[in-house]
Amino acid sequence: MKAVIVGGGIIGLCSAYYLQKSGWQVTVVERDDLTDNCSFGNAGYIVPSHITPLASPGIIAKGFKWMFNSKSPFYIKPALSMQLINWGILFIRHANQKNVDHGAPYLRDLSLLGSHLYDELANQPGFDFALEHKGIMVYYKTEKAAEEEAHLATTARSLGLDADVLSKEQVQFLEPGTELDILGAVHYHCDAHLYPVKLMEQLMQSIMQNGGVIKTQSAVTGMDISNGIINKIHTEKESFQADLFVVSGGSWLPDLCKMAGIHIPLMPGKGYSITKKNPEKKLNIPAILCEARVAITPMNGYMRYGGTMEIAAVNKEININRVRGIVESVTKYIPGIKLELPEKKDIWYGFRPCSADGLPYIGFSKKIKNMIIAGGHSMMGLGLGTSTGMVVADLANGHTPSVKIDAFDPERFS
Numbered sequence: 474m475k476a477v478i479v480g481g482g483i484i485g486l487c488s489a490y491y492l493q494k495s496g497w498q499v500t501v502v503e504r505d506d507l508t509d510n511c512s513f514g515n516a517g518y519i520v521p522s523h524i525t526p527l528a529s530p531g532i533i534a535k536g537f538k539w540m541f542n543s544k545s546p547f548y549i550k551p552a553l554s555m556q557l558i559n560w561g562i563l564f565i566r567h568a569n570q571k572n573v574d575h576g577a578p579y580l581r582d583l584s585l586l587g588s589h590l591y592d593e594l595a596n597q598p599g600f601d602f603a604l605e606h607k608g609i610m611v612y613y614k615t616e617k618a619a620e621e622e623a624h625l626a627t628t629a630r631s632l633g634l635d636a637d638v639l640s641k642e643q644v645q646f647l648e649p650g651t652e653l654d655i656l657g658a659v660h661y662h663c664d665a666h667l668y669p670v671k672l673m674e675q676l677m678q679s680i681m682q683n684g685g686v687i688k689t690q691s692a693v694t695g696m697d698i699s700n701g702i703i704n705k706i707h708t709e710k711e712s713f714q715a716d717l718f719v720v721s722g723g724s725w726l727p728d729l730c731k732m733a734g735i736h737i738p739l740m741p742g743k744g745y746s747i748t749k750k751n752p753e754k755k756l757n758i759p760a761i762l763c764e765a766r767v768a769i770t771p772m773n774g775y776m777r778y779g780g781t782m783e784i785a786a787v788n789k790e791i792n793i794n795r796v797r798g799i800v801e802s803v804t805k806y807i808p809g810i811k812l813e814l815p816e817k818k819d820i821w822y823g824f825r826p827c828s829a830d831g832l833p834y835i836g837f838s839k840k841i842k843n844m845i846i847a848g849g850h851s852m853m854g855l856g857l858g859t860s861t862g863m864v865v866a867d868l869a870n871g872h873t874p875s876v877k878i879d880a881f882d883p884e885r886f887s
């Protein structure tokens with residue numbers, strides 16, 4: 474049986490990997506050269522602790538407040554775009570506690586499965602992607618954030634996740650080499666991290682070594698559909714036939730699904746990261762700077778600093794003020810680390826595929842019988858990569874996935 478996977482980010486590559494493992498002949502069709510996409514420059518977190526979807530209480534008020542701050546970590550760029558307006562209406566409608574309570578158990582289970590599968594993958598020949606289980610810290614500086622984070626830690630514990638609230642002294646004990654200026658932190662022991670670049674390269678190698686094909690510089694431009702079945706997809710150079718088509722185009726998922734007449738509300742959420750080689754000062758344990766929304770990861774000898782969520786159409790502009798916001802906040806929490814504002818060429822950016830309710834879109838299309846949609850993982854796509862790939866393979870093979878996926882129905886807004 475043949476499967477064509479459109480888009481070679483972490484979701485597409487993991488789908489190809491698990492489909493291939495279960496006997497499918499796979500071809501990944503990718504528009505770019507697969508040396509970069511959102512799945513390469515991210516913070517590398519596997520975060521079962523992230524049970525709160527982006528659409529959550531308080532996010533709209535924060536978004537309005539932050540709209541007027543050029544260094545803010547969250548920003549929705551106003552535009553007369555139907556994609557943004559449709560997404561925005563749904564996003565506002567879902568930014569409430571009911572959506573969080575509904576989504577959290579689904580995200581937790583997909584994430585725990587993802588973490589377990591990363592452990593298995595790290596033990597396979599040809600895989601060594603610097604996976605570490607040190608947990609993740611959430612540092613905070615203010616009483617208000619301390620209260621909110623303690624509440625989130627209690628919720629996480631009630632869902633069976635391992636989290637400790639630590640004083641500044643307790644955190645400093647775990648980070649003896651780096652002076653911290655924080656009030657305290659929550660340590661999520663259930664979380665892990667890895668080096669995404671190695672993971673992506675090793676997935677590609679494994680797929681090709683096992684007979685899979687990866688076609689780069691091949692943008693999908695159209696689909697031949699009849700009687701609710703995709704017969705072929707087209708690129709400018711060639712066409713591909715298959716029994717199954719997995720559409721995993723990241724922030725371009727709406728464009729690809731539109732070719733099949735399916736509406737997927739999704740907006741790109743641009744983020745930046747800076748990676749320092751052989752840094753003088755390193756953290757032992759990855760840390761999220763809570764109020765600044767910055768993620769810091771010691772990974773494979775590097776230190777990576779990432780943040781900012783700019784909801785806007787895909788664009789190549791680097792908003793240097795937002796990068797400055799990341800750089801300045803690091804020193805505020807960790808005075809021992811002095812980051813310089815990098816040159817534009819050293820700033821990485823990627824587009825998180827943000828669904829309207831903060832839950833991914835995973836499942837067979839009801840309209841097109843041989844099409845699986847997999848995307849919209851927002852800030853969690855790396856951590857949810859393996860489990861999404863496994864769910865895709867289960868569905869393709871007619872098996873019931875080991876986690877519940879009804880909340881992820883890709884056509885829930887159609």
Ligand SMILES: Cc1cc2nc3c(=O)[nH]c(=O)nc-3n(C[C@H](O)[C@H](O)[C@H](O)COP(=O)(O)OP(=O)(O)OC[C@H]3O[C@@H](n4cnc5c(N)ncnc54)[C@H](O)[C@@H]3O)c2cc1C
Nearest residue numbers: 480482483484504512515516518693723744853854855856
């Ligand atoms: C700063 C930052 C930090 C992050 N940190 C984390 C983290 O710590 N943990 C975590 O879990 N997540 C994190 N994320 C989010 C994570 O990176 C994304 O959720 C994930 O990479 C999305 O993967 P994807 O495969 O859906 O999309 P992508 O990686 O964007 O891949 C989609 C691919 O589809 C291709 N494509 C698009 N259109 C076409 C077409 N027409 N034809 C062929 N190919 C096409 C694109 O070229 C691209 O290669 C972070 C993101 C950012 C920006």
